[in-house]
Amino acid sequence: MIADTQHPTRPFKLWSQFQTHWELIFALLAGLFILTGWLLSQYGYAGLSVLAYVLAFGIGGFAKAKEGIIDTLEHRKLNVEMLMVLAAVGSALIGYWVEGAILILIFSLSGALETYTMNKSKKEISALMSLQPEKAVRFEDGVETSIPIESLRVNDVIIIRAGERVPADGELIDGETTFDEAAITGEAIPVVKAKGDEVFAGTVNVRGTILVKVTKPLSETLFQRIIHMVQTAQSEKSPSQLFIERMEGTYVKVVLLVVAVMMVLPHYVLGWSWTETFYRAMILLVVASPCALVASIMPATLSAISSSAKRGILFKGGVHIENLGHLKAIAFDKTGTLTNGSPEVTDVVIRDGLKQHSFFFHVASLETYSNHPLAQAIVAYSEPQLTDGITKPEQMEDISGYGVQGLFADGQWKAGSAAFVGEQEAAAFHNNVAERLAAEGKTVVFIKDDKGIAGVIALKDSIRPEAVAAIEALRKEGITPVMLTGDSEQTAKAIAAESGLTHYEAACLPEKKVSHIKELQRQFGTVAMVGDGINDAPALATANVGVAMGDGTDVALETADVVLMKNDLPRLAEAVKRSKKMNRIIKQNIVFSLSVVALLIASNFMQIVDLPLGVIGHEGSTILVIVNGLRLLKG
Structure with a gap:
């Protein structure tokens, strides 16, 4: 009976595994057919050898060819995938079946690695989504009823026992316990909560049984907003990525034009044979393709966003994490930001x-x-x-x-x-x-x-214990800290002295904060604003990067570009360091990929590099920049 009940799930699991890794499976199959074709050619089976290579072309190149064709039809412009397909087909036309098939193999392997990178960078979000329970226990008139969480309504009272996850945001109305809020704040130390305190969906009740009154619809919980913010961030591209993608179409057209010229000109000018001329044109088609350049940015950006989310630092887009690395000045609101916010x-x-x-x-x-x-x-x-x-x-x-x-x-x-x-x-x-x-x-x-x-x-309002250390850490990163507060000159001066600030502006109404942010932008360039209140929202929107404290108002959280889920200011300096590291990796990738392309093009004109070496050099550089971007997942 056990075998019978488990057996139907096996095909589903196998299909799920196939859907996750099908690009890698197809690439490995292509490699197997290449080996088969080579062995058949060694034993004189030329026809079967070509058939094996054709299968390697079709299976290995399916994913990238499909991606390239769909993208070309949708945007009506050529792309690097089409360059690779043309180079592989061209190699086969002049009899270089093995080289063309190897090109397809390595190209498909780099595509599989890129997909793995994207999936890996989104792993934290998938794991986060799986933390929300599917059912809740509603307590009404002394009766417990298990219901799907989609059926929960505001003001419903639910029971949460020790070890269970909170299904919805609410107010603790009976009992006292500690909560593991690592999924929300990134902080491993449990938080003690008593009657009247707010509890969040996705957190874990560590001990005791409690009653919680639901205060927000499921779609508006902090847990769901975190998921939405990070998913949005992963889909929003940075300025560098947008520039590369805009350049890609023009670059591909130029490469095709140069290749077309090279298919004819060297025969008459340099005296190359037609076979050599066409062969060199195919190598140029391979080595001049900007695959590594295109892959230089997105894997690194997604890795940085995902690793930051795991630590309780939420970015709403690649543009914001890139801008944070260029920060020259940062303005702080006082109440609830530099101070505890509870005067x-x-x-x-x-x-x-x-x-x-x-x-x-x-x-x-x-x-x-x-x-x-x-x-x-x-x-x-x-x-x-x-x-x-x-x-x-x-x-x-x-x-x-x-x-x-x-x-x-x-x-x-x-x-x-x-x-x-x-x-x-x-x-x-x-x-x-x-x-x-x-x-x-x-x-x-x-x-x-x-x-x-x-x-x-x-x-x-007492200064946050960590505020002084956070300000000093930002100074070490070359960032000028400034305080903008609505308090009087005397109060502002005293708080600034206590927190170690030398620059401050007092008596700032919301519109005055905006004008000060604009002045800082004229003076320093890239400026961030850190706040938590409704009156900070205009300044958060005006700054190049708006940073909201996790327990700030809904307006501040929606307006800000970065959210510190745990009100821990030193994490801001940590986010700046990660942003700078990401920008360094992106620069390394761009310089490396362009250098490899330039070297391979020069070597091809000097007839030093052959097609297999060109393929390995080009696709190898693509794999290396992707792996380099993956380093951000760990720090």
């Missing part, structure tokens, strides 16, 4: 005569409707001071970069920057207490009512 209230100064309860009532009622980290910290500090709760103000307005305002029964109240409430009044309040607080590196929020400044609240 705490340190000082509160209230106007004389104003009751503390009234002050916190109005402040909490205003700030509770804002998503800004400062507002949330103020609300968290104010709530314990209240006895009767809060109310919703009328005519509520959240003015990006300035603050919030609303109308209460006793008049209008504002909470925000000095510019929002009136700079002169703000400066004069309590003998300019705000200046002293700002000099201590604290962010000052001004509260104003109809009578003037009602009070100030100072908050401090």
Whole structure:
């Protein structure tokens, strides 16, 4: 019975293996037919020998010929695959069956290696996709029901037991556990989570049984967005790749024109025989083909994108990983990027005569409707001071970069920057207490009512422990770090000093950040912006490379070109190093491939190289540049 149940899967597995490796299988079969043809020719079976070579041509050249013909018909331009087919057929026409067949064999082997490279570079994504479970256990009215994950809906409650993967993004509503988030962040150390914390699809519940409320549709989970971003990155070509592909069509036409001339001119000018003239033209057709040049970039780019994704650094396209290697300056947002993004209230100064309860009532009622980290910290500090709760103000307005305002029964109240409430009044309040607080590196929020400044609240957001090391690592890469913050001059100066920055710009509204990015581009050239908030989105889009922190807002994640899935700034320097390494490998490949082509062309005109050696030199260089690009998969 066991054999009967397993047997039907064998053909499927064999077919699956064949589909994965069919190019290599066809290449090996072509090699077998070449060996058979050579043996038959040694024993005088010339007709059967030619038949074996023809089979080698058909089987070995099938993949590349098909690719070349389809591409030629679709884009109406010749390509390197067609050059190889023409060279092999031309060799056969003048009786060089073995050389033509060997050309097809090595060309098919290089094609199989290139396919292997592409599959290898996408392996992390395939593995990532396989991490999402197919079923979930829904918990409703005390009853557990196993359902396909496609049936999950927002607000469904699911049970996740120890060792199981989370099927959808959600909020932990019962239990406490640790999660292995390596699939999302690349970080191997488990993360402790308790009630109210967010959990992500694809991560593993290490211990205990928990209840999770689904908060996002399956298509919008962080897990699916990661897959989509990397798949998009792998399909988007870098500027270098696009240039090579644009050049390919013109290059092929020039080669064919030169070959056509060489099929005639040397016979009359150099006195070569017609056979020698045609033979040399066929060698030129082989050695002048830009196969290695075309393969110089894409395998290296895909390998770099895949290895970065494995480490929690997501690139949205080859253009971005290439640009990162040319980076000369990088601008950082402060809150949530250089700092932890969770400020705490340190000082509160209230106007004389104003009751503390009234002050916190109005402040909490205003700030509770804002998503800004400062507002949330103020609300968290104010709530314990209240006895009767809060109310919703009328005519509520959240003015990006300035603050919030609303109308209460006793008049209008504002909470925000000095510019929002009136700079002169703000400066004069309590003998300019705000200046002293700002000099201590604290962010000052001004509260104003109809009578003037009602009070100030100072908050401090601590620097990320790794920020100083990350900035220093970027400096060692020759990159100038700059901080762009909406905070005051005093606060910005204190934070910059603490994080080791010498360049900063304070009081930056979203549009001012954009203008500073443009100025940095004029001064340095290629510039990156690192941020995590909605107000950073315009600057992220303006920079040559926009980098978002993994726990940033959806807008920042969608706008950015690079995402650091774990909020670990030193990984940015790691990404720059990998980008530079990729660019070096691409340059090595281009110089090497062009040098080999030039050497083989010169050798052919001097009648030094014959067809087999030309084939080996040309196709060998193609294989070498592909293997060189594969080095990026390991580092």
